[in-house]
Amino acid sequence: MFWTNYHNHSQYDDGKNTVEEHVTAAIDQHVKSIGFSGHCPVSFENHWCMKTEDLNQYFRDIDHAREKYGDRIQIYKSMEIDYIPGIISPGDLWIKNLHLDYVIGSVHFTGFYENGSPGEVDGTHTGFLHGLEHIYCGDIRQLVADFFRLNRQMVRETRPDIVGHLDKIKMQNRGLWDEDADWYRSEILATLEEIRSASATIEINTRGLYKKLVKEPYPGLWALKQIRDMGIPVHINSDAHTPREITSHFADTAELIYDLGFRALNVLIDGEWNLLKFNKNGLMRP
Ligand SMILES: [Zn+2]
Ligand SMILES: [Zn+2]
Numbered sequence: 347m348f349w350t351n352y353h354n355h356s357q358y359d360d361g362k363n364t365v366e367e368h369v370t371a372a373i374d375q376h377v378k379s380i381g382f383s384g385h386c387p388v389s390f391e392n393h394w395c396m397k398t399e400d401l402n403q404y405f406r407d408i409d410h411a412r413e414k415y416g417d418r419i420q421i422y423k424s425m426e427i428d429y430i431p432g433i434i435s436p437g438d439l440w441i442k443n444l445h446l447d448y449v450i451g452s453v454h455f456t457g458f459y460e461n462g463s464p465g466e467v468d469g470t471h472t473g474f475l476h477g478l479e480h481i482y483c484g485d486i487r488q489l490v491a492d493f494f495r496l497n498r499q500m501v502r503e504t505r506p507d508i509v510g511h512l513d514k515i516k517m518q519n520r521g522l523w524d525e526d527a528d529w530y531r532s533e534i535l536a537t538l539e540e541i542r543s544a545s546a547t548i549e550i551n552t553r554g555l556y557k558k559l560v561k562e563p564y565p566g567l568w569a570l571k572q573i574r575d576m577g578i579p580v581h582i583n584s585d586a587h588t589p590r591e592i593t594s595h596f597a598d599t600a601e602l603i604y605d606l607g608f609r610a611l612n613v614l615i616d617g618e619w620n621l622l623k624f625n626k627n628g629l630m631r632p
Contacts, residue, residue, distance in 0.1 A: 555594070
């Protein structure tokens with residue numbers, strides 16, 4: 347039995363460790379296929395993205411790890427790319443020209459402040475509330491709807507291979523909106539429809555669980571049931587920022603979705619995506 351994880355950050359962005367440290371820890375954690383998805387450089391001041399001048403070294407480190415550990419684990423090159431209209435998109439030509447093995451498209455910002463800087467929804471709760479007040483005049487429903495609208499627009503325009511942490515905005519909820527409300531579920535459903543139409547895939551992201559921010563993975567249980575019914579392929583990813591997070595909460599998440607009726611995970615083996623059977627102990631060999 348083995349695991350895969352296509353969402354890893356390193357010291358080049360807001361991760362803590364080297365590519366090699368992630369790879370050796372992944373081997374110890376029975377991971378057979380891993381991908382690095384550093385936050386793609388952006389043109390504005392930001393504390394979590396890679397720097398443009400570090401990109402070549404980031405890719406060289408991955409090449410080096412492939413040479414050294416390629417007989418024990420498959421290692422893939424990617425980036426987690428923001429979608430901020432007019433600023434950055436997974437469809438940008440310079441990114442396409444990098445010929446990454448796959449691309450994760452993620453929304454971390456919605457709306458703009460008057461000075462033109464994007465409103466962060468993936469940072470501190472205080473920062474989120476600041477944007478809610480100053481960009482959305484306190485209208486939480488508008489902000490949340492914007493988050494999903496941007497996800498849909500990203501999928502429609504750029505078709506990333508993987509849509510990152512689909513409902514991550516819920517980590518900011520803390521009683522601000524009802525996640526069982528019809529309007530909220532309609533936003534999720536419309537986003538899933540867009541993902542299915544684009545033949546993109548969805549990661550089941552465990553970061554909120556081990557960071558103890560939420561009780562369900564991203565996306566949560568209700569969305570997972572819709573994903574199952576719609577037949578959209580899924581991966582279990584940890585969004586690891588340290589080596590010990592690489593397979594964190596994989597067993598319980600695998601058990602959760604197995605009990606929901608999922609029987610296969612989408613896995614990159616020998617450069618091809620394939621659906622492989624799994625259970626709570628991991629993936630099975632084809
Ligand atoms: Zn992210
Ligand atoms: Zn990430």
